[in-house]
Amino acid sequence: MMDKQRKHWIKPGSFIILSLVLAGLFLLNLISGSVYIPINEVFSILFGDSGTFKAANEIIVGDFRLNQAITAMLSGAGLAVAGLLMQTLFRNPLADPSILGISSGASLGVAVMLMVLGSVSGNVAVISGVWGSVGLIVAASVGAFLVLLLILAVSNRIGNIVSLLIIGIMISYIGGALVGLIKYYGQKDDVHAFVIWGMGSFSNVSNSILPFFGFSLIIPLLLSFLFVKPLNLLLLGEKYASGLGLKVKTNQWLVLLIAGFLTAVVTAFAGPVAFIGLAVPHFARNLFKTSGHSILLPAVVLIGAILALFCNWIARLPGFDGNLPINAVTSLIGAPMVIWIIIRRKDIYRSNS
Template structure:
C-alpha cells in the first residue's frame, strides 16, 4: 500500500472516515440535566421531609410555612448541595490532571498523598498558633477562612512538589503509588502527634472529619470555598491543551512547543488548590478523584482533555451529590459517613479500571 494508491483511493471516497473530535452538545446537555437533577434532589430529600413546593418557594426567596423548614433549607441543605457540587468537580478535575501528568491511571489527590498534605498543612498552622487545638477539626474561625484555604493549598502543594520531584526520577507507576502511600503515613503520623495533645472532643471531631462531609461548610466559609475552587477550576481549564500533548509523553510534548516544566508547575498549583481546599473543608474524600475521570473516558470514549475536563466537572459534581444523598440514607434515621459511600462505590470502579487495562501505564 503506497501513499499514491491510498491517495487516489480516497479521492472518490463518498463518506468522510474521519471521526468528530469535538464534544457533542447533547452529551453536555445530558450531564447538565443530571447535575441539575442531583442538585434538586439533594435540596428536596433529607432526614426531615419537606414538600417540594415549599423548597421551591424558599429558594425563590419566599417564606416556608414552617420556620424550621426555612432554616433547614437555607442554612443546611443549600450550602451542602453547593459544597458537594464544587467538591466533586474539584476532586475529579484534580484527579484527571494528575493521571495525565504522572501517566498513572490510579493517580488522584487522595492516593498520592496530596490530600494528606492539605490536612497536615492546616494542622501545622493550627499547632503553631496560640492554641494547640482549634480549627481543622473544630472549624472555629480561628485562622479565618482565607488562612485555611492558604494552609491547605500550601500543604497539598508541598506534597505535590515532593511527589513530582521523585516521580521524575522513578518511572515506575507502582513506585509512585507506594510513594503516595508513604507520604500519607508520614503526614498522618504528624497529625497523630497533634491529636495526641488535643482534647477528647477535638479528637472525636477529627475522627468525624476523616469520615468526610459536605455539610460542614457555612455560608461564611462558602465565601472562601467557592471562589478558591472556581479559581482552581479555571486554572485547570487552561491546561487542557498541554495535557493533551502530554498524552504522548514529555519528549513529544516538548517537540510540539510545550514548556513542560511550566505546565508541570501550573498543573501542580491548580490541582493543589483544588485538592487542598476540598480537603480542608470536607475532609479527605477518596475515590471520586480516581473514578470520575475514568468513567468519563469510558462513557465518552476519549482521552481528549477538552472533552474530559467539562464532563469530569459535571459528572464529578453529580456523583458527589448522589453519594451524599446515599450517605443520608433517606427514609431512615441514620446516616453513613460520606467516605463509606465513596469507598463502597469507588473501590469496585477502581478494581474495574485495573482489570480492564492490563497495562498500568495507559491513561
C-alpha cells in the same frame, strides 16, 4: 457514515443528559433528608416566593441543604478535575488527588490543631461551634498548602515527574506517621474529633464562607480549561510533547499547581474525600471513549459533581439517622465503579490479540 452521524450527537447528547442528572440530583439533595420538603416548597424557597412555605423549612434548605449541595457539587468537580490532571501528568491511571501527600498534610494540620489546642485548653470544646469549624479549615489549609509548596519547590529540582510521585507518597507516609504519633499521645475525645474530621463532610461550609470557598474552587477550575492543549500533548509523554514544541516543565508545574490547589481547598473544607478524584476520570473516559481533554475536562466536572451529590444524598437518607461519613460512601460507591471499569477495559485489551 451512519456510525459517524451517530457519534456526532452522542457527545452533546451525553452532556445534556449529564446536566439534567446533575440538576435532578441537586433538587433531590434539597428535598430529601431527615425531613422531607416537597419540591414546590423548595422552589418557593429558592426563588423567594414568600408565604408558601414553613419558616423551619426555609432554614433547613437555605442554611443547611443548599450550601451543603453546592459544597458537594464544587468539591466533586474540584476533586475530579484534580484527579484527571494528576492522571494525565503522571501518565498513571492510579494517580489521584491525594497522591502528592496534600491530603495527608491537611490531616496533619488538623491533628496538630486538635491535639495542641486540646492539651492547652484541656478540653475539646474547640471543635464545636462556628470557630471550631473555621479553625479546622484553617488548620487543614495550612497543612495542605505547606505540602503543596514543598512539592512545587521540589518539582523544580528533580528531572523526572515519576520521582515526584514517589516523593509525594513518601510525604504521605511521613504525614501519616506524625498523625499516628499525635493520636497515640492525644486525648480520647480529640482523637475522636480527628476521626470524625477524617471521614469528610460537605456540611462544614456555612453560608458566610460559601462565597470564599466557591471562589477558590471556581478560579482554578476555569484555569484548568486553559491547559487542554498541553494536557493532550502530555498524553504522548514528555519527549513527544517537547518535540511538538511544548515547554514541558513549565506546563507540568502549572498543572501541578492547579491540581494541588483544588485538592488543598477541597480537603481543607470537606476533609479528605476519597475516590472521587480517582474514579471520575475513569468513568468519563469510559463514557465518552476518549482521552482528549476538551471533552474530558467538562465531563469530569459534571460527573464529579453528580457523584458527590449522589453520595451526599445517600449519606443523608432518612434511614441513616443524620449523616453517614461521606468518605465511607464515596469509597463504597467509587471502588466498585473502578473495578467494574477495569473489568470492562479488559475487553478492549483482549480484542487486539
